[in-house]
Amino acid sequence: MEKVAEILAEASAEVVEPRFRALAAGEVMEKAPGEVVTVADREAEVIIARRLRELLPVPVVGEEAVAADPALAEALHSEPAVWLVDPVDGTSNFIAGRPDFAVMASLVRAGQTVAAWIWQPIAGTAYAAELGSGAWRDGHRLTRTPAADSPAGWRGSLKSRFLDPAEHLRLRTNAAVFGEVTAGRHSAGVEYPQIVDGEQEFTFYWRTLPWDHSPGSLLVSEAGGVSARLDGSGYRPDPPGCEDGLLVACDPHTWEQAREILLGRRH
Known part of the structure; x- marks a missing residue:
């Protein structure tokens, strides 16, 4: 676990x-x-991919490599183990000079994320998670306390840019009962840690590229939260285009309530 954090x-x-x-x-x-x-994205991915393969010689599915050859992402289904790499998550923030970006990696075995790492360079903060063993921030174990009972006190974000306009409007309308809803920080490597750090109670994503969501989903789950599709099935890192729509929340009860509200089932 420590060696991968050093690589990033x-x-x-x-x-x-x-x-x-x-x-x-x-x-x-x-x-x-x-x-x-x-x-920076491209050079970092080359360095990280090479060093991860030296650590464990399995295929590396990197965001920039897949941009050049989309077929590489199929290794997530065809290979027993795969490294996932997002060399600069939040590239638009990085370009604009905003500090909300991260360097991320995860290890996937048999289609399930088993280890994850998030490095926030400007904050100098490292997050890590291991399936069944827990989640950590700078070496300290993380446990997220449950949210307040009333959704009126919850903070969250809706990342629904790729939804059709009618569905986007429906989600926004349903979300009016929450205390605060933003468009997010434009970096999954910042948004997932916000949930485990107690800054937000939930986040909804529509597009779920695997390198964006594999690390954070494991981090939240190992800290006591939930990362699942709206049908209740747990998150799995699939190739781009396989699955969309992901609700992440700080505890199971909050996840259930947030789903009912966003789907318009709670009156």
Whole structure:
């Protein structure tokens, strides 16, 4: 567990942090319509992937490698074990000079996340989780206390950019009963830790790319929370396009109530 955390922090220090608020002309590119990438993303992924393979020689499914060759993501279904890597989660924040970004990795065995790491470079904070063993922040075990009884006191976020407009409006309307609902921080590596740290009670995501959600889902689950599809099935890191719609909450009761509210079943 400690070795992977070191790999992420060292790669970040080598090629990501020196470019924070210092990206040169030509170091930001469009990899797909509406999707940007930087040289820091690409260089960090190469470093992290190489060092993870030295640690455990299994395929690496990295966000930038999959952008170049989408077929690589099928290893999540075809291989017994896979590393998942998000070299800069929150690239738009990184480009804009905002500190809300993270470097993340997870280990997937038989289609289930068994270990996860999140490094927040600007905060200097490391999160880790191991299936069945717990979750930690900077080496200290995390246990999230349950939310208050009334949803009127809950804070959450709706990440519904990729929903059709009618469904987006329905979710926003139903969510009016919550105390505070934002559009999130544009980085799963910041948003999931907000739940285990007590800053939010829930988050709803529509698009669920595996490198974004595998680390945080395990972190929340091992701290006592829930990361599950709206039908109640637990999160599993599938290739892009396989599954969408994910509700994350700080405890099982909050998850159930938040689902009923968002689906319009609670009156």
